[in-house]
Amino acid sequence: MQEKILILDFGSQYTQLIARRVRELNVYCEIHPYNRIPTLDAGVKGVILSGSPYSVRDEQAPHPELGAIKGRLPLLGVCYGAQWLAQNYGGQVEPAASREYGRAMLNVTDREDALLKGMPERTQVWMSHGDTITLLPAGYRVTASTDDVHNAAFRIEGEPTWGIQFHPEVYHSTDGLKLLENFVAGICGCRRDWSPESFVDATVRELREKLGDDKVVLGLSGGVDSSVAAILLHRAIGKNLYCIFVDTGLLRKNEFTDVLASYRHMGLNVKGVQAGEKFLGDLRGVTDPEAKRKIIGRDFIEVFNAEAKAIENVQWLAQGTIYPDVIESMSVNGPSATIKSHHNVGGLPEEMHLRIVEPLRLLFKDEVRRVGRTLGIDPLILERHPFPGPGLGIRILGEVTPERVAVLQEADRIYMDALKEWGLYDKVWQAGTILLPVKSVGVMGDERTYESCVALRAVTSTDGMTADWVHLPYDFLARVSNDIINRVRGINRVVYDISSKPPATIEWE
Known part of the structure; x- marks a missing residue:
């Protein structure tokens, strides 16, 4: 039977990232909505509670049924999950004096704790919450703090349950992968044979x-x-x-x-x-x-x-x-x-x-x-970049005609070949050329031109849900612009898209 970790999702933007990190440790895991917990067969070795956009104090806050899990299987609450474990069992969660987003320094006060074992005494973590645990229930013990968050990490005495108010899954938590390794391999005993x-x-x-x-x-x-x-x-x-x-x-x-x-x-x-x-x-x-x-x-x-x-x-x-x-x-x-x-x-x-x-x-x-x-x-x-199912049909703004497809294909080929020639293709998650539905005045030789404009797009991303535009070298952009204008009849202007997602999307249509 396949060993696995269950991740119960409360709607956090980071839930998939938790799963990706666990998979990086060669441990299979699955994400399930908190209100649709699957059958706990013998393959389930532990459970992680994700963060959430909700506050545990909200009337509509998610409330999981953990009767078959807590105290029986290793359990790790992350951010909202930790706050829920505190609030629901007799502790207190209140709005933070100031919302806690970004980097913080974690002081590990119990370096023998199974979850924190092998981590440095001080390590950078990533906070992302508006509430904070002000009172832990009886039987809960603090294992790490930050300057602003006393109950940054805790465990429940006598049962394999832990809670942390930071996000170990994000890259900014420098020892986050070690913490997750401690949980899935050390505490849950997973064999790490998912490859x-x-x-x-x-x-x-x-x-x-x-x-x-x-x-x-x-x-x-x-x-x-x-x-x-x-x-x-x-x-x-x-x-x-x-x-x-x-x-x-x-x-x-x-x-x-x-x-x-x-x-x-x-x-x-x-x-x-x-x-x-x-x-x-x-x-x-x-x-x-x-x-x-x-x-x-x-x-x-x-x-x-x-x-x-x-x-x-x-x-x-x-x-x-x-x-x-x-x-x-x-x-x-x-x-x-x-x-x-x-x-x-x-x-x-x-x-x-x-x-x-x-x-x-x-x-x-x-x-x-x-x-x-x-x-x-x-x-x-x-290593091919993602390419939209509708193809160039949504990279040609306005009407799609055979003539416009041919123009875009030529310009796009020059751009793709240049990315590969300059060693940039593999550093970009997705790139493409967009033919705009506008014409502009130009001059070639001694003649006035009135021709089309193309936009170049290049982004970095992990899954397409968010994306940042790539800072391509000016020399590269100048070379591509020059080649497209000189070699593709019908184009006299090239622009570069410096929009990120959100607010823009990767494709223009």
Whole structure:
């Protein structure tokens, strides 16, 4: 049975980060809403209570039912989790004299405590709360403090329960990973055998048992997730996996032929479908971003559906769903407001009456890449930047025409090639070129021009939820701007996007 740590989510922005850190320690963990605690089988070795945007004093504050957990399994409360353990069992939580956000120095007063063992006497931690524990219940003992927070860390005498008012999972907590290691390996006794290699072996075995001789269809995108999912399935069922790679006419320059060739080199049973005329025809005259996304999504479903139906006796649809998608679908606070529609194959199961198989549903993005390396997948695929499902259709602001696609493909190719040439591509999480729906006056030689403008975008991120713009070298930007203007007919101006997310989004549409 797989050992695991359960993380009960109270809606904190850091909950996924706790899971990522635990996984870095080669310990498998799962996130579940605090009010939907799964069955505690023998594989559960410990439980972590996350932070929360709520105050424990709020009427609507989350209240977990821990009767089967507290005192029976190792338990660690983080921030809100610690405050709840204090408030709910006879202590007191009050508003902090001043809200405590940012770095603080933790003074470890009990260096023999199992949670803090091996940590320095003073260490930097990250605070993020507006309340503070002013009184601990009877039987609770302080193990660490800061200058402003006396009860920064505590444990309950006689049971394996700890609480901390700081966030060990963020990078600013310099010894946070050591604290988490103490909990999952020392206190919970996890074997730390969760690794890419063990995941591959277990997943291939499970896929063989689950799928048998059934046929499976998978839509490839050229991206990391679908590629890794395809190789896992291929190892399990071989030629019974049927891959479909659709050219929407909105891919990067030469991407269809290049990616298709790399897939065939990996031995995949893949069919390339060129459907650009359909997509571009249906997008004619459309300028609204949401309308474009919906048309592209609808057309993809129609093309994919037609190709899948041509395969006899297909029983499964494979998807490259990863763990953040699963977590977001069971959010504590319900689904988030729709910022923009996401292009995926979510509408296919109802139309095709196929069962779903998701080989990557347990993995974070960085883990998908590590599994891909274990599988021997070409680094050119594994290290590709994320690329939106609607492709260049949402990087062309305004109407999408064959002419505008061709212009953007040329400019984008120059930008991507330059990032790689200058050794910047792998330092950027995602980059792209956006064709703007405006023209501006320029001069080339002795002639006046009135041509289009492109914006260059480059961001750093871990999961796309937040992103910062990259400070690319001025010399690099000057070189790219010059090359695009000189080599791409129809462009006479290049700008660089210095917006972060939030408030902007990574893509412009």
